[in-house]
Amino acid sequence: MEKTQTQRIQTSKINFKWRLPYKAQMRLFLLPYVLGTIILVVIPAVATVLISFTDYKAVGVPKFVGLQNYIDLLGYGLVRIALRNSAIFLLLAVPLRIFGALALALLLQRKGRMFGVYRAAVYVPTIIPEAAYALLWLWIFNPLYGPLNLFLGLFGIQGPAWLTEPATARLAIVILALFQIGEGFVVLLAGLQSIPRSFYESARVDGANAWQSFWQITLPLLSPWLMVLTFRDLVMSLQNTFAPSFIITYGGPYYATTFAPLLIYEMAFDYFELGLAAALLLLTYVLLGLIVIGIINAVGLGGSADEA
């Protein structure tokens, strides 16, 4: 094994005397990723920002209109509804998703064959394709013969009408988002594993119980992970409302599940109001950015970094 590797190195030395310097070869390795990302992500994202200040209906030349799109958006009742729905959804779904992922990671981080099986099971709903996942919940939430209400019926509980009532329909979209937390779960498992065992051992020697060492060791050391996860989840779970709201309810009943991504889709691809759609997108994520800044100020990211 050792020998063949040396031989390989030598042959490559002979054959490739003319080749690029090592650093340039590495840049070449980065080229597909960097170029592909610029073409498929960066340029479209920047174009979206620019187009939000223009009147553009998919054909012809975009006409600069300044902030007119944003002013128009504020006049649409549906925009306010979509933003309010999105806010309600995020306020319910994101804390529950992060808390759920953390609780499961803490509970299932232990070594052992069965715990490996439990961990794998937690990830399973996350890999179900979203089209199938949405259909499945349409069946589960069926008010008359869906498994959920039949199950509640076993205890004599009359289940709600779920997807046909505005309040419960929104709640239903939250519930189905709560099972797809595999990514956060795996990230937090990795985070827990990065905490040195010795911290807990010395805490135990000092007489700390499990509850104390969670608050004194686990949570502070995990907080950067929780922070990044929260930011990513704010963006991703809002984005992920698209498939369920498109497939299950198509925004209804009474616009209760019209979230920002669905309205953006409708504006852009049903009405070809690309400028308006881009403005709504930007507005949504500027508001989301403000939430993130709010969280950072409330938690005091700068302060904790100084202490550490």
Added chain:
Amino acid sequence: MRRRGGWLLHHAAGLVILFLFLLPIYWIFTASLRQRGLPPPTSIEWWPSPATLDNYPFIFDLLPMARYIRNSLIVAVTAVPITVFVASIAGFAMSQEDDVWRRRLLVASIVLLMVPGASVWLFRFQILRWLGWIDTLWALIAPAFAAGSPLYVLLFFWAYRRIPAEIFEAARLDGASAWWMWWRLARPLVRPTAVTVIILSFVMYWSDFVSPVLYIYRTELYTLPIGLQILKQLDPTNWPLLMAAAAVITLPVLVLFIFLQRSFLSDLSIANLMDQN
């Protein structure tokens, strides 16, 4: 005695979680076995009686399911290797860069992780049109040329960073090329990460619902997620049929996951996420 009680309680909690998280997938498969045309159940039905596999051949008669599967397979089988290759070499190059560039690439990749999909919907369409890829399967494969997601590049980067630098330095002094270092030296050491990226990217391409909705119009190029949506429009309350189709689309990712999950969940390259900041 107390320890044994705690052990039991812990496993009981684990079993409850297992049950809860496998329940959705259980409903897909049991509901697909119910005979179609029967009145819907009035009490909870853990196993349909009579159970039948009839719904599966029936959806293949009703819709060109075989063609949907073929299109989805073409996309996944083409896109996954490209994704793994692009992400792996990019992650390797990142791990070999000097500190300044490494930090720049790292920050850029993490920022890109936060870019919402909707922000590229509008203009990726234009770019794909210039490339002549609209209404071809290339429109669905396209993200592979950008490594699928910055997350995959980061996973590889963290894995390669864990390899001791001396290994590469020795080979470099001997005049090894970058390609040789990656292919012969580095790549074999990060197999668990490759498995993770294979699973995650396969699920991404196989499940992609939005891209075909936006970029594919010819019916003969429809993929499975679109087929599912068509079946739903065709017969919106025929649950046994819908769940059979849902099972068809779910089964491949489930099988892949079961076979590879040991590697997948043992992969700790993400554990280094915070070390780099």
